[in-house]
Structure formats: C-alpha cells, structure tokens
Amino acid sequence: MEIQYIKQRLTMPIVLHYYGLKTDKQSRLNCPFHEDKTPSFQVYYKTQTAYCFSSNCKTHGKSIDVIDFVMHKENCTKAEAINKCKEILGYQKPDRKERYQPDLSKSQFLANMYKYFKNAVHNSKPAKTYLEQRILALPF
Ligand SMILES: [Zn+2]
Incomplete structure (x- = not known):
C-alpha cells in the first residue's frame, strides 16, 4: 500500500532532480552507483525504472525503481528508503506550489x-x- 502510494507519486525525474542528477537526450547518465566514465545508467521514464549496464555495479544488473534508487543512493535499508521517499515527496510539495x-x-x-x-x-x-x-x- 505504502509502496504503491510512493511509486504513483514519486517519479524518476523527481528523484534524479532531488539528487542533482540529470539524464542526457538518450535518458542516460553516468551511473551514480559506481565509477562510471560513460553513461551506462539508463532511465526508463515509461516504467519509472532504471538499469545500469555495467558489470561492476552494485545494482548487479537488476532493474531498479525509485525506492531501490534511493536505497542505493543512501546506502540504507528498504524501510529507510521508503521513509526517505516520503521525505522527498514532502520536499517537492512546496516547490510545486511556488510555480502557481x-x-x-x-x-x-x-x-x-x-x-x-x-x-x-x-x-x-x-x-x-x-x-x-x-x-x-x-x-x-
Ligand atoms: Zn552502475
């Protein structure tokens, strides 16, 4: 239930923006989870997931969602990542209001x-x- 709630609201662009990351025109970026000289981190905006194509990455060739992304980024447990996701969602709210x-x-x-x-x-x-x-x- 909680995970569903987060996934519906917290999109990859929000998470990337939160960590000051940006994808290129091919929706790729240098992987934030391993030493990456070429952009091997592919973001799939359609499914709100991402995948690192490097073999020496701690994501271990697994498709990752926003919660996994936060978990790897914060080096924390899934439960902590969920809390962090909620924090990011709360952090985004005033931002959105400002535009109106x-x-x-x-x-x-x-x-x-x-x-x-x-x-x-x-x-x-x-x-x-x-x-x-x-x-x-x-x-x-
Ligand atoms: Zn990687």
Whole structure:
C-alpha cells in the first residue's frame, strides 16, 4: 500500500532532480552507483525504472525503481528508503506550489502590475524619453 502510494507519486525525474542528477537526450547518465566514465545508467521514464549496464555495479544488473534508487543512493535499508521517499515527496510539495501564482486580491494584483510597469519604465530608455517628451514625467 505504502509502496504503491510512493511509486504513483514519486517519479524518476523527481528523484534524479532531488539528487542533482540529470539524464542526457538518450535518458542516460553516468551511473551514480559506481565509477562510471560513460553513461551506462539508463532511465526508463515509461516504467519509472532504471538499469545500469555495467558489470561492476552494485545494482548487479537488476532493474531498479525509485525506492531501490534511493536505497542505493543512501546506502540504507528498504524501510529507510521508503521513509526517505516520503521525505522527498514532502520536499517537492512546496516547490510545486511556488510555480502557481498565489491567490491575489484585485488590488494586490493591480499593485503588482503597477510595480512591474513602474520598474519597466525605469529600465527602458525609449519609455523614459517618450514620457519626458509628453511631459508626463520629469527627467530622472
Ligand atoms: Zn552502475
């Protein structure tokens, strides 16, 4: 039940991002679990699993899921890895919220707009020149 819950929510990209890892265009990266000079670690986004093609890897040629990934990365037991996964999920939540605009009142929204355009005018020479020509603003 718990494992199912984690696997449904915690995707490979989230885990990779958490550990500061990134795949290349072929969804591969240098294996984080052994000395790897060429990218032998293949991530399968469709199944949310990964596989290391090197023979001297501690993943021992086994397909690994997000929980296995965390387990190898943290060098911990499966139970500890599950807790860590939950922590990562919790850690991701505020991140996601940040991307959404908070609910603003109309006046807050207009105040933000005003601030934005006021700064924009200040940073734009043509805008300043225009305002000066129309005598809408004194020279800065
Ligand atoms: Zn490896």
